[in-house]
Amino acid sequence: MNLDISKWQEFRVDALFPVLKNGKANQGMLEEGSDCFYVGAKKNDNGVMIHCAKDKSIISKGNCIVFICNGQGSVGFANYMDVDFIGTTDIVAGYNKNLNKYNGVFIATVFCRERPKYSFGRKWKTHLKSTVAKLPTKYNADGTPYIDETHEYSEFGYVPDWKFMEEYIKSLRHKPLTTSNKMQNKQPIDITNYHEFTFGKLVSKVYKAKAINKDDLDEAESMEDSIRYITRTAEDNGCEMRAVLSDVDRKKIEKRNAITIGDTTATCFYQDEQFITGDHMIVIRADWLNKYTAMFILTFLKNEQFKYSYGRAYLMDRVKETIVKLPYKKSDDGSPLLDETHKYSDEGYIPDWDYMEKYIKSLPYGDRI
Structure with missing residues (x-):
């Protein structure tokens, strides 16, 4: 109509x-x-x-x-x-x-x-x-x-x-969102046994994205041959618009599977497509990252937003220094499973990425992510 x-x-x-x-x-x-x-x-x-x-x-x-x-x-x-x-x-x-x-x-x-x-x-x-x-x-x-x-x-x-x-x-073209997951089948969660991790030790890269001015882009009229333009907006997963791909400097295109943070707004999102960014955008990459572990981690990162504003930006050093409490791997007897290389924490604790992924998948609508 x-x-x-x-x-x-x-x-x-x-x-x-x-x-x-x-x-x-x-x-x-x-x-x-x-x-x-x-x-x-x-x-x-x-x-x-x-x-x-x-x-x-x-x-x-x-x-x-x-x-x-x-x-x-x-x-x-x-x-x-x-x-x-x-x-x-x-x-x-x-x-x-x-x-x-x-x-x-x-x-x-x-x-x-x-x-x-x-x-x-x-x-x-x-x-x-x-x-x-x-x-x-x-x-x-x-x-x-x-x-x-x-x-x-x-x-x-x-x-x-x-x-x-x-x-x-x-x-309008839409279908009601449905889920096969049941609330009673949700993975149990007990944050009292979580351990504190310094975020910078969990990730492999934290860097400033190469910014593109919005005025240098044309807004795409369709999804075809377009790319997400990620900015500090708090809406639509940080996507301010979809830009015409042919307008974009290929050297400024970011690969998919990343977390983006607007440093002056502390807005945090997971990006599952390749993207470009506006100014003041931080990109985070890690070998454990996928759309499920990202959603688990973002819950904790977004709790940091109240600490930051234009007067106190969420700069790269502050991102790295952020403390997040996460579930950790345990031995069969319930004791912590420790990593001698101390890759993720000074004490040797290892985040339980597998549990985090399963937890998100078990939630109602987790099967629709």
């Missing part, structure tokens, strides 16, 4: 969503559990911060648009939430009887385009009701706009085309 936005009309949030409800909770009010989402000022993962126990006194109903109204870096985003959840005071949930998981995704995507107008210093909550967005509109058979005399959604009587939005999302 094609999108022709020339006939779309404007709708205000307070008309489109006759019920707007503020989130009610802060993290101190939550109880431990795994049966409910805690949703707040987070632009990724559909806004889910953590899992928690259900609490009927602070729960919000699902089938709504969640507007993130506060929070540096995430204010201005909107998500569709299909299930009941607990919301932070940074969000507002919008409800409409016509909403479903298809047109909800469509509408949330449209409202996300409002985010450049808002920041931590200009919160969306103050302006949310009056926010206007253009949406597909119902038309009569003769091509004239359908007008609702009650003016329920628009002062001019325009009516959103809920059906078109639903059918458009359904027409």
